Amino acid sequence: MLTPLIIGNWKMNNGIREAADLVIKLRELLKGVDSVDVVIAPPFTAIYHLSHLTADSPMQLCGQDIFWEKSGAYTGEVSAEMLADAGCRYVILGHSERRQRFGESDATVNKKLLAALRASLKPIVCVGETLEEREAGAAISRVTAQVRASLAGLSGSLVKDVSIAYEPIWAIGTGRTASPQDAEEVHNAIRELIYEMFGTHSARGVRVIYGGSVNAGNIDSLMSQPNVDGALVGGASLKAEEFARIVRFKHAAR
Ligand code: 13P
Secondary structure: OOOOEEEEEOOOOOOHHHHHHHHHHHHHHOOOOOOOEEEEEOOHHHHHHHHHHOOOOOEEEEEOOOEOOOOOOOOOOOEHHHHHHHOEEEEEEOOHHHHHHOOOOHHHHHHHHHHHHHOOOEEEEEEOOOHHHHHOOOHHHHHHHHHHHHOOOOOOOOHHHOEEEEOOHHHOOOOOOOOHHHHHHHHHHHHHHHHHHHOHHHHOOOEEEEEOOOOOOOHHHHHOOOOOOEEEEOHHHHOHHHHHHHHOOOOOOO
16 A cells, blocks of 8 residues: 555645744644655745754645746746755646646646656646536546646656646535545546556556545545545645644545
């Protein structure tokens, strides 16, 4: 079984003071957690400060995006190397909010993926269908096309550090979660595709995690699915007690 991966995506929330308060609470609440990879993705401005506060805790830091060049005249952008330097170990790529609002495409996600791995950051590649695509029966074809294009050209030796986050767009911030069975069906299709692309041996460490209105009430049933290896949590990750309960999920029947 893969080590579960639970990520709190704070999105554009929390200044340095609020971020520090939340991490200090989480440090207490997460004491003793050692069988789950716990990751938080604060805004860029809080990362360096939090790198001190998360040392000697189960929490690891994650960026919410990068640009693919190392440095240069790219006003407003931050490189993978800069995030690693600030203390990050992971980076979220291709979140649907970036795809929908900032023109992110599978091609740009692919460039960012290779840049992240160059800097030894572990990429979390987000994919997911719209409600129209799901209702048209196209969820799996949409998601697998995104995975195929986002991971194009990746060498088999690097794929083990990649995680895929399945986040159906209609479930993000809506309070509407995919049923555990629907999530499992898509996760299974993603896993089969990754095996097909990279071979079972290289790809067996790839984690496929679910995101979209994950909370303390639905995490146990989601994590009980055989192909759900973790969660990408938005709103509920801003509340210390709730996020800690998500990290301490209970397997129902795994
Ligand atoms: P919510 O958990 O707020 O629905 O957000 C999900 C998400 O987008 C995580 O990246």
